[in-house]
Amino acid sequence: MNTPLLKVENLRVHFPVKGGILLRAAAYNKAVDGISIELEQGETLGLVGESGCGKSTFGKAIVRLLKPTEGKITFQGTDVTDLSRKAMKPLRRDIQMIFQDPGESLNSRLTVGSLISEAFDIHGIGEPAWRRSRTSELLEQVGLPAAAADRFPFEFSGGQRQRIGIARAIALEPKLIVCDEPVSALDVSIQSQILNLLLDLQTDMQLSYLFIAHDLAVVKHISDRIAIMYLGQLMEVGGADEIYADPRHPYTRALIAAIPEPDPARRNRPKMILQGDVPSPINPPSGCVFHTRCPHVQDKCKAEKPALRNLIASDGSPRQLACHFDL
Amino acid sequence: MTAQPDNTEPLLRVDNLVTAFDTENGQIKAVDGVSFSLQPGRTLGIVGESGCGKTVTALSIINLLPKPAADILEGQIWFEGEDLASAPIERLHDIRGDRIGMIFQEPMTALNPVHRVGRQIMETLKLHRDITDTDALKTTISMLEKVGIPSPEIRVSEYPHQLSGGMRQRVMIAMALICDPALVIADEPTTALDVTIQAQILELLQEMQNTLNTSVIMITHDLGVIAETCDDVLVMYAGRVAEQGSVEEVFNHPLHPYTQGLLSSIPRLDMPRKTRLQTIEGMVPSLTDMPVGCRFNNRCPYADELCIASYPKMDGEDGAHQAACHHWRKIDSTLIRGTVT
Numbered sequence: 170m171n172t173p174l175l176k177v178e179n180l181r182v183h184f185p186v187k188g189g190i191l192l193r194a195a196a197y198n199k200a201v202d203g204i205s206i207e208l209e210q211g212e213t214l215g216l217v218g219e220s221g222c223g224k225s226t227f228g229k230a231i232v233r234l235l236k237p238t239e240g241k242i243t244f245q246g247t248d249v250t251d252l253s254r255k256a257m258k259p260l261r262r263d264i265q266m267i268f269q270d271p272g273e274s275l276n277s278r279l280t281v282g283s284l285i286s287e288a289f290d291i292h293g294i295g296e297p298a299w300r301r302s303r304t305s306e307l308l309e310q311v312g313l314p315a316a317a318a319d320r321f322p323f324e325f326s327g328g329q330r331q332r333i334g335i336a337r338a339i340a341l342e343p344k345l346i347v348c349d350e351p352v353s354a355l356d357v358s359i360q361s362q363i364l365n366l367l368l369d370l371q372t373d374m375q376l377s378y379l380f381i382a383h384d385l386a387v388v389k390h391i392s393d394r395i396a397i398m399y400l401g402q403l404m405e406v407g408g409a410d411e412i413y414a415d416p417r418h419p420y421t422r423a424l425i426a427a428i429p430e431p432d433p434a435r436r437n438r439p440k441m442i443l444q445g446d447v448p449s450p451i452n453p454p455s456g457c458v459f460h461t462r463c464p465h466v467q468d469k470c471k472a473e474k475p476a477l478r479n480l481i482a483s484d485g486s487p488r489q490l491a492c493h494f495d496l
Numbered sequence: 497m498t499a500q501p502d503n504t505e506p507l508l509r510v511d512n513l514v515t516a517f518d519t520e521n522g523q524i525k526a527v528d529g530v531s532f533s534l535q536p537g538r539t540l541g542i543v544g545e546s547g548c549g550k551t552v553t554a555l556s557i558i559n560l561l562p563k564p565a566a567d568i569l570e571g572q573i574w575f576e577g578e579d580l581a582s583a584p585i586e587r588l589h590d591i592r593g594d595r596i597g598m599i600f601q602e603p604m605t606a607l608n609p610v611h612r613v614g615r616q617i618m619e620t621l622k623l624h625r626d627i628t629d630t631d632a633l634k635t636t637i638s639m640l641e642k643v644g645i646p647s648p649e650i651r652v653s654e655y656p657h658q659l660s661g662g663m664r665q666r667v668m669i670a671m672a673l674i675c676d677p678a679l680v681i682a683d684e685p686t687t688a689l690d691v692t693i694q695a696q697i698l699e700l701l702q703e704m705q706n707t708l709n710t711s712v713i714m715i716t717h718d719l720g721v722i723a724e725t726c727d728d729v730l731v732m733y734a735g736r737v738a739e740q741g742s743v744e745e746v747f748n749h750p751l752h753p754y755t756q757g758l759l760s761s762i763p764r765l766d767m768p769r770k771t772r773l774q775t776i777e778g779m780v781p782s783l784t785d786m787p788v789g790c791r792f793n794n795r796c797p798y799a800d801e802l803c804i805a806s807y808p809k810m811d812g813e814d815g816a817h818q819a820a821c822h823h824w825r826k827i828d829s830t831l832i833r834g835t836v837t
């Protein structure tokens with residue numbers, strides 16, 4: 170059996186909420202609360218959820234920008250959960266990240282060329298002349314002129330800055346890129362350009378993506394599998410087409426129904442509108458975390474947390490569902 | 497269907513509006529010759545990408561432009577028989593909040609954090625109506641109840657920070673509707689909200705509009721929100737109107753290549769995964785550096801000499817659905833996915 174590229178087991182990231190005179194941890198924000206998932210080489214896993222569900226925290230923990238509270242992260246068979254910064258460094262060549270706001274994630278004092286070749290400097294790759302020519306190649310690969318290397322990030326539009334962010338991320342030819350809302354800040358006509366670029370790069374470089382976003386239409390377009398997250402936990406995991414065609418979890422159904430569709434003919438379709446707000450991750454509901462908003466809630470849901478159980482989808486592919494019932 | 501009388505006077509008619517900002521690089525026309533009208537009880541969507549002038553158009557209607565940097569240079573804004581573009585500011589004070597309500601994108605910045613939400617809603621009421629404090633409070637509580645705020649008699653004395661994002665937006669809606677306005681301008685009212693909360697707020701807006709028969713201008717970048725909530729739509733590009741018409745006509749038979757590009761570049765849930773999306777090449781030109789002729793000519797697949805020579809007038813087969821394109825007859829709207837032919 171192949172080892173998956175990335176294997177996450179029961180990952181928890183809890184942030185202390187400090188209070189009192191001594192600023193002791195009065196409570197914990199359970200941003201990520203027991204997530205297990207695998208990612209294969211060349212695959213795109215979409216991670217969808219609303220703000221505060223912990224999807225970005227999960228992404229940052231995978232890249233080890235945050236230290237997990239509990240659980241295990243295995244990358245290519247190596248346990249990376251507790252590696253020191255030094256031991257982590259060679260692995261950083263293989264795991265990269267693209268951020269939502271390229272205006273904030275690029276150092277405004279560096280030229281685009283030095284922003285990209287910084288990766289070669291840090292890892293001691295190549296001679297200066299090679300680094301320069303490789304930087305030009307990378308810029309062209311992401312659809313920017315090689316002359317962009319001598320300019321500064323502020324001279325570029327949002328879409329172009331995202332291209333610079335992508336050039337940085339692919340410079341070391343990584344295996345996995347964590348994309349944290351990479352197109353949410355972009356206008357629609359630019360968003361499609363960036364999505365096309367990410368699809369092309371995946372084909373050319375056999376990249377794997379962990380694609381984190383709140384827009385289910387975008388995630389479904391780019392992903393092979395989708396994981397639906399709510400209050401730090403996974404509600405449902407499955408093939409992207411399966412999740413959309415046959416959502417099993419009430420939350421997934423509500424998410425799909427809530428997307429405004431750009432087709433006036435579909436305006437009067439039956440809608441399922443969830444009541445209430447997302448509860449606080451500091452004091453999540455008992456039992457199933459979704460029970461306070463679930464239209465099918467029963468007594469069992471309030472008392473007992475449903476396990477993420479394995480199912481077989483109608484096309485024979487594996488699926489997982491965290492619900493007591495088969496609705 | 498009964499035929500609507502065609503002679504109804506529009507509630508709002510904007511004629512050739514030009515709004516400009518003074519900047520270090522000289523005067524910039526953020527809105528450059530925009531005209532449209534809105535019938536009573538209808539919802540008009542204004543859609544476009546960042547910087548297209550959709551918000552400035554809305555702010556011009558009630559003259560909430562950042563002064564002194566921005567001002568209306570030309571045009572008329574006819575609302576209930578008077579021209580708001582030339583009305584004195586005192587008159588606008590009377591109209592804002594009373595005849596025209598506003599809902600902004602970010603209720604946390606639009607609401608005053610140091611006042612209780614009830615007081616902020618009552619302020620509008622007391623400004624425009626001769627009403628006692630007790631009655632104002634009663635009206636406010638019943639309005640909070642109408643916009644779906646649970647236990648309104650408690651919420652009325654809470655501060656904005658004690659409410660969730662969705663609840664704050666409900667408070668904004670209550671404030672906009674408290675004086676029973678003829679027109680509500682909603683500027684990206686759901687952009688800052690999560691998708692399940694967005695669905696709640698859009699439903700509420702439609703419910704309120706149906707009960708109160710208010711006209712709505714819905715400003716958004718989200719074509720989905722337009723398709724779900726609007727009767728008519730105005731597509732803006734680089735400070736001008738690219739296309740206008742009923743939502744059905746514009747979405748199913750777009751006449752302007754920009755509208756066509758927008759509609760075909762959004763990923764849809766029912767299209768094959770991991771396929772290349774249509775794109776509009778290049779990017780929106782800067783307001784300081786507009787192309788000569790049609791402003792879309794540097795990104796348009798149909799552009800020719802005519803498009804560089806002159807800016808196209810609004811044209812179309814009928815007065816209701818028009819586009820600013822020299823070549824609208826050539827546009828093959830069947831290229832848009834989802835078109836029923």
